Amino acid sequence: MKKRILLVDDHSIVRSGLRSLIELEDDLAVTGEAATGMEALELVRKQDFDVVILDISMPGKNGVDTLRDLQRIRPELAVLILSGYSEEQYALNLIRSGCRGYLSKDSGPDEIVKAIRTICNGRRYLSVELADLLARELTKPSDKRMHEMLSEREFQVFYKLASGKSPTQIANELFLSVKTISTYRARVLEKMNLRTNADLTYYAIKNELIN
Structure with missing residues (x-):
């Protein structure tokens, strides 16, 4: 059975690009799209998804708030943050808030697909940049x-x-x-x-x- 993915981004061109990328994979399928956090929450209440790919900067309910609400209503649902902001800016805070992975929109197609599959298998996805941030936090917490x-x-x-x-x-x-x-x-x-x-x-x- 294909893994069901919900795309949440206020830019239709981003959703379209992600859909085209994901539909090339035999084991993945986009089964929902939302342009706002509120739309995403409504869909999650009505449908089952395996992964949500979520942007941070959206009108109305931003990705930070949407992630928190998703954790409340569907705590088992995996969330991958795909943002225009680099890992260094938001990743540590949002990993603590419950997302399973964080990628910059500058990431390549292969890495995005790899992250989705990793998260679908119940693991966290750590990009090289995020792994480095976590390592620095452990070794030099005062540098936060x-x-x-x-x-x-x-x-x-x-x-x-x-x-x-x-x-x-x-x-x-x-x-x-x-x-x-x-x-x-x-x-x-x-x-x-x-x-x-x-x-x-x-x-x-x-x-x-x-x-």
Whole structure:
């Protein structure tokens, strides 16, 4: 039986390219496509998939939030992040959040197919770049960048604050109280040794975490 794959990317040309690549393989099949995180969650509730290939930067519900929701509603579902951002920018945080692999969109077709098959077989896929990052984290944990020291939820709040969302907006999106979001904000600022939301935005832009 072919492994069922859901493509989640807001660019139709990216989905089309991935579909063409995957359909060359006898053991893989694209059985769903979504342009937004909300569409992806709706499909996952209705259909069975073996792997989700997920982008990070999408309108509305971004890939960071979508990954967290997928973990909640289908914890056994494997997720491969395929992003325009390099491994160094997001991979460690999202591996901690539950994705099974992380690839840059600059990766070659053979590596993308290899990653899908590895994940379908129940293993994590570590690119050379990601394996190097994990090795450096183990040998020199003090070399971590500031956002890599945040917990999963702190990183989620950091990403939204840096993107310009208010605590009220974030509270509504995450179904938490404004007070709780303010607590997370204070922790994030303290851990990152920053003072304001503008500092968070500047940090995110400088480190190419947001465009």
